[in-house]
Amino acid sequence: MRTRRARKGPVVPDAATVAEIFRRFHAANPEPKGELEYVNPYTLLVAVVLSAQATDAGVNKATRPLFAVVDTPQKMLAFGEERLRDAIKTIGLYRNKAKNVIALSQQLIERFGGEVPRTREELESLPGVGRKTANVVLNIAFGAPTIAVDTHLFRVANRIPLAPGKTPLAVELGLEKIVPEPYRRHAHHWLILHGRYVCKARKPDCGRCIINDLCRYEAKTI
Known part of the structure; x- marks a missing residue:
């Protein structure tokens, strides 16, 4: 994986790697859904x-x-x-x-x-x-291609690192710049679900991670 170093920050993946990360998320779960129940x-x-x-x-x-x-x-x-x-x-x-x-x-x-x-x-x-x-x-x-940054997405974006930032807004704006257009609609769902069920806060389940070879988190468990 080619990487580039953000100014005074961690090494982040290049555009091709970002595209591959979201390609894999899409392949595994083409239509991710939020887990809150609603009727309208x-x-x-x-x-x-x-x-x-x-x-x-x-x-x-x-x-x-x-x-x-x-x-x-x-x-x-x-x-x-x-x-x-x-x-x-x-x-x-x-x-x-x-x-x-x-x-x-x-x-x-x-x-x-x-x-x-x-x-x-x-x-x-x-x-x-x-x-x-x-x-x-x-x-x-x-159906707007917005990115809602919760604690799970914030953690994942900084761990990979995909769009590192010190605030939710910084992560949101960083992701808006790098997520390929075809994946923007569902980007935050994939990252939230990944953080909730795989890249967990205390102990990430790296053995189940479909992007573990692209992730540069130093404390990986694999």
Whole structure:
């Protein structure tokens, strides 16, 4: 693998190697999916807001019965903050999250006709919605080639190293520059799933890694 050294940084792979990494991810999983359950763009937005500092599995457990009866901003306001708190009380920070979900639902009705907006700027203007949440919604709901950087993706991008950076934004912008266009739609899903199930935080399972020969992580277990 040819590599090039980033300015005052780690050795990063060249364009051909980057393309091969994503070619392998695509070959192994052509249509990766996010693991949060939802029924429409609104419930996806709510689920992603609830997922901050929580597991997707934990969020899904709480939202399955919720989304069966509440799937629009109007229904959420009618449901009310108190009942919402009770419905999501198993999720961390549930009180503040319930307040944000009610507030963003109100703003969706007042400012966007009850529809989830399709721009990052508009999404980030909603209570409880940051850049990562906006990127997830844009990608999954509307097919935009955005890259949502969570802890798993951040770790993998720095370990390989693929797009090393000290902040999630730096990693996101770095990946935007190097991921080949055909792979941009699903790039963050592949990297998140790879970090969640293979390139784990404490002990990466390098024996199962389909790119272990291209990875330059010094603490590889193979």
